Amino acid sequence: AKIICTLAWPSCIANLTFLSSMAVMAVRAPSRELLLLLSHTSVASPAHGGATLLQFVGQFGTDALAGAGLGFMWLNVSGQSILYGTGMGLSTLSSQAFGAKNYRRVGLLFQRQLVYQSLLCVPIALCWWHTESILIFFGQPPAVAFYSAEYCRWMLPGLPALPWFNNLNVFLVSQRIPRPSMLVALFTNLCVSMPVAYVLSRPERLG
Numbered sequence: 001a002k003i004i005c006t007l008a009w010p011s012c013i014a015n016l017t018f019l020s021s022m023a024v025m026a027v028r029a030p031s032r033e034l035l036l037l038l039s040h041t042s043v044a045s046p047a048h049g050g051a052t053l054l055q056f057v058g059q060f061g062t063d064a065l066a067g068a069g070l071g072f073m074w075l076n077v078s079g080q081s082i083l084y085g086t087g088m089g090l091s092t093l094s095s096q097a098f099g100a101k102n103y104r105r106v107g108l109l110f111q112r113q114l115v116y117q118s119l120l121c122v123p124i125a126l127c128w129w130h131t132e133s134i135l136i137f138f139g140q141p142p143a144v145a146f147y148s149a150e151y152c153r154w155m156l157p158g159l160p161a162l163p164w165f166n167n168l169n170v171f172l173v174s175q176r177i178p179r180p181s182m183l184v185a186l187f188t189n190l191c192v193s194m195p196v197a198y199v200l201s202r203p204e205r206l207g
Helices: 002-027 032-040 046-060 062-086 088-099 103-129 131-137 142-158 161-173 179-200
Strands: none
Touching: 046 062, 062 088, 062 103, 062 131, 062 142, 062 161, 088 103, 088 161, 103 131, 103 142, 103 161, 131 142, 161 179
């Protein structure tokens, strides 16, 4: 069930990516950087739906777009990949426990994983907060590092929710309940993320 759901995500999110891309192009003529972003953006899971939001940044210039792109990559490398990697075992163990009808162990595995990853969010948050100095240390342009740091800091409030989403998804899928996480991901990306990104990316309205 986990593999099937994972393979099914791109087709659902690809439609969302296409619709959002058409909306952005209808609002403003796309820049060269935005077209390049649209041609190279690939979404592999609901948690990566934020990549589509980068399309709204193209109107602010190459530095802003490069900073948001680098910030998104930094979030994946320093945060999401760690949380995904440390949570890989939960899928197997939880499925085995559910198959053996050891339902108490399924709940205990979920709780332990959630506590562990919640504690892991603390060093990840510190890493995201100091993104600018880290990127400058590795030789990135100061302007790009500044925008990347702004992007990462605004993403910090969503960090504690990432372990909840990942672990609840595994917890449900291991019990053959894949639909809730799919519906939540589609609803938040389509009905929340895109409208909010559109409103907040209009400088003539909000400054």
